[in-house]
Amino acid sequence: MNLFGLVGVFDSAEAVRRAAARLRAAGFRAFDAYTPYPVEGLDDIVHPGAQLFLPLLMFAAAIVGAAWGFWIQYWDEVLNYPLNVGGRPFNSWPAFIVGAFEFMLLVTVTAGFVGMLARSGLPKLYHPIFEASGFHNASRDRFVICIEATDPRYDGQSLRVLLRELGAEQIEEVRA
Amino acid sequence: MVSTLAGQLPAEAPVVGPQVTLGSLSDDVSSRVLMERAPRWWWVGFAFSFALFIVLVVQTVWLFVNGIGIWGVRIPVAWGFAIAEYVWWIALASGGTIVSALFFLTRSPWRSATNRIAESMLLSAAPCAGLLPILHLGRPGLFYWLFPYSSVMGVWPQVRSPLWWDFICLLCYILMSLMYYYAGILPDLATVRDRAQSRSKQIAYGILSLGWRGSVREWQNQRIVYATMSAIMAPMVISVHSVVGLDFAAGLTPGWHDTQFPPYFFFGAVISGTAVIIMLTILVRWGYSLQSVLTEYHLNAMAKVMLVGSVLLTYAYVWEAFGPLYGGKVADKAEFLERIFGFTAPAFWSEKVLTVVVPQLLWFPAVRRSQLLLFLISGGIIIGMWQERFVFTTASLEHNYMPSSWGQFYPTVWDWAALVGTIGLFLTMFFLFLRFAPIVAMAEVREVVEEERAG
Numbered sequence: 001m002n003l004f005g006l007v008g009v010f011d012s013a014e015a016v017r018r019a020a021a022r023l024r025a026a027g028f029r030a031f032d033a034y035t036p037y038p039v040e041g042l043d044d045i046v047h048p049g050a051q052l053f054l055p056l057l058m059f060a061a062a063i064v065g066a067a068w069g070f071w072i073q074y075w076d077e078v079l080n081y082p083l084n085v086g087g088r089p090f091n092s093w094p095a096f097i098v099g100a101f102e103f104m105l106l107v108t109v110t111a112g113f114v115g116m117l118a119r120s121g122l123p124k125l126y127h128p129i130f131e132a133s134g135f136h137n138a139s140r141d142r143f144v145i146c147i148e149a150t151d152p153r154y155d156g157q158s159l160r161v162l163l164r165e166l167g168a169e170q171i172e173e174v175r176a
Numbered sequence: 177m178v179s180t181l182a183g184q185l186p187a188e189a190p191v192v193g194p195q196v197t198l199g200s201l202s203d204d205v206s207s208r209v210l211m212e213r214a215p216r217w218w219w220v221g222f223a224f225s226f227a228l229f230i231v232l233v234v235q236t237v238w239l240f241v242n243g244i245g246i247w248g249v250r251i252p253v254a255w256g257f258a259i260a261e262y263v264w265w266i267a268l269a270s271g272g273t274i275v276s277a278l279f280f281l282t283r284s285p286w287r288s289a290t291n292r293i294a295e296s297m298l299l300s301a302a303p304c305a306g307l308l309p310i311l312h313l314g315r316p317g318l319f320y321w322l323f324p325y326s327s328v329m330g331v332w333p334q335v336r337s338p339l340w341w342d343f344i345c346l347l348c349y350i351l352m353s354l355m356y357y358y359a360g361i362l363p364d365l366a367t368v369r370d371r372a373q374s375r376s377k378q379i380a381y382g383i384l385s386l387g388w389r390g391s392v393r394e395w396q397n398q399r400i401v402y403a404t405m406s407a408i409m410a411p412m413v414i415s416v417h418s419v420v421g422l423d424f425a426a427g428l429t430p431g432w433h434d435t436q437f438p439p440y441f442f443f444g445a446v447i448s449g450t451a452v453i454i455m456l457t458i459l460v461r462w463g464y465s466l467q468s469v470l471t472e473y474h475l476n477a478m479a480k481v482m483l484v485g486s487v488l489l490t491y492a493y494v495w496e497a498f499g500p501l502y503g504g505k506v507a508d509k510a511e512f513l514e515r516i517f518g519f520t521a522p523a524f525w526s527e528k529v530l531t532v533v534v535p536q537l538l539w540f541p542a543v544r545r546s547q548l549l550l551f552l553i554s555g556g557i558i559i560g561m562w563q564e565r566f567v568f569t570t571a572s573l574e575h576n577y578m579p580s581s582w583g584q585f586y587p588t589v590w591d592w593a594a595l596v597g598t599i600g601l602f603l604t605m606f607f608l609f610l611r612f613a614p615i616v617a618m619a620e621v622r623e624v625v626e627e628e629r630a631g
Contacts, residue, residue: 012434013626031311032391032392034287034389034390034391035390035395036198036202036363036367036390036618036619037363037395037619037620037622037623038395038396038398038623039395039628043392043395043396046393047393047396049594051396051400054397054400054401055400056402058315058404060465069435073324073335076324076332076333077332077336080190080326080330080332081330081332083334085334085336087562092336095335095336098338098341098345098419099324099335099340099341101415102341102344102345102348102415103348105348105352105408105412106348106351106352107411108408108409109355109356109405109461110351110355111353112359112404112405113358113359113401115397116359116397116400117386119393119397120391120393120397120398122386122387122394123387124386124387125382125386125387126387127389130389136370136371138370138389138390139202139363139365139366139367139369139370139390140198140202140203140371141197141198141199159202171469
């Protein structure tokens with residue numbers, strides 16, 4: 001059983017935000033917080049910086065989707081099977097807009113959905129944090145912080161003191 | 177994130193009851209999914225719904241054996257119940273997306289507890305909408321010819337047709353709604369997984385929640401994507417229902433060939449979709465005893481949305497009358513007069529009472545607070561909107577340009593079976609959602625709870 005990290009369970013969003021800020025200021029980097037809802041400001045502490053990947057991914061997907069949707073129709077109506085309908089031009093692009101629009105949205109949402117899972121490392125049915133006895137309340141009304149053993153500053157004894165100081169109601173070493 | 181409206185809440189009706197805590201919310205909602213035995217009302221409701229669904233199965237088999245001649249569709253009325261009901265169902269589904277996506281963007285606090293009901297409703301209604309046009313094809317087995325795939329026959333769909341746009345819209349809409357639903361329910365499935373006692377449920381919800389942990393990174397990504405999806409779903413649903421309007425507007429039939437159809441259809445979606453969500457919310461909050469989570473505040477807010485829908489629809493009705501009467505086209509005027517004074521007159525006028533006159537009661541706060549009245553008004557609106565779809569679909573075809581080819585549409589027993597059957601399909605699916613998926617978006621309501629606690 002390898003040591004995964006030290007878990008502290010807090011009873012409010014305030015407390016977990018304070019604890020995360022304190023850990024960050026003390027130089028810890030390999031720690032994460034598990035909360036029942038997105039706590040405002042917590043992401044700026046744990047993963048600071050602008051999060052541009054997913055928005056840009058979805059934007060790129062929108063362009064690709066629109067181009068793809070239009071191309072399918074262009075290929076069909078102009079190149080592969082030109083059909084003269086009431087003397088209209090083969091490339092009657094205004095009529096292709098609806099299809100291109102819907103494809104654009106479908107591809108964008110799909111990219112966002114897949115990107116969201118991939119960037120979060122999901123699906124991942126097992127994670128060492130599940131071994132923590134207090135973890136099941138992180139999806140209910142408790143706020144969990146875990147300092148991982150991979151952090152160069154990890155020191156079980158002094159971290160325990162620190163977490164208790166910060167008001168953790170339960171402190172636990174996780175092995176997995 | 178929901179602080180904007182907190183100052184305007186009526187003091188007597190909080191968004192969620194004061195007794196709701198993070199813990200009680202998670203336990204209450206999860207326990208409805210995890211209970212060993214479904215309550216009796218669930219079984220009664222499910223059995224009833226499933227019986228209606230069997231009607232759809234029988235109807236469909238009979239249709240496949242005999243063709244669509246079993247329905248009352250005869251030239252000149254080639255579009256009957258199936259198409260009218262297709263529009264009706266897609267309007268109900270669209271209303272679900274409007275409540276869910278549009279009001280996420282406006283950060284309305286009442287959206288948090290009702291959006292799951294709205295989305296479950298839309299995912300139950302959309303298949304009904306998708307099924308009817310396929311059954312209405314002369315050869316339903318060839319419906320896949322609508323896909324723009326590179327078939328070896330070199331036969332492509334006619335992409336200049338609104339009917340094809342409609343197919344693409346509905347296909348994209350259902351797929352996108354599924355992803356939108358799943359992106360939102362993921363944290364709630366994790367909550368259910370963590371509450372589950374039996375091994376089988378732990379495994380089932382463990383797999384469904386994909387290992388969601390609620391880490392900072394996960395929330396960050398989920399919120400970015402969910403907000404962007406909402407911003408996409410809102411115009412998407414407007415486009416879907418507008419294209420349904422174009423199906424008719426692009427036809428040269430008097431009464432259909434009208435530029436106002438896309439927004440007019442969308443207004444119908446706002447009112448009928450909200451109406452069905454109100455009915456389901458009232459039933460769910462009593463059935464599952466979630467009165468403290470789904471409060472009067474939610475019903476009040478949705479009643480106002482329904483009232484707005486009714487006013488918008490009234491505006492469209494005025495233009496629907498103004499166009500043919502003022503426009504000076506003989507056929508348009510004749511068709512309109514036939515519609516309002518002829519065979520369809522009873523359906524036409526009772527529909528106006530149900531969707532225009534009666535909803536005006538919602539101006540009164542006392543009516544919006546009465547669940548019985550809300551339930552009845554909503555039910556009336558849904559029936560009224562069905563009549564409306566029926567009247568404009570058939571009445572126009574009945575009175576085309578050539579009076580010698582005017583005819584009447586009479587529904588057969590199989591037409592009614594298709595109506596009853598799709599209602600069965602809808603209810604069956606909704607009951608399954610109710611039983612196996614958390615019916616309140618816990619992760620979002622938690623924010624409302626914290627917001628209220630902080631004052």
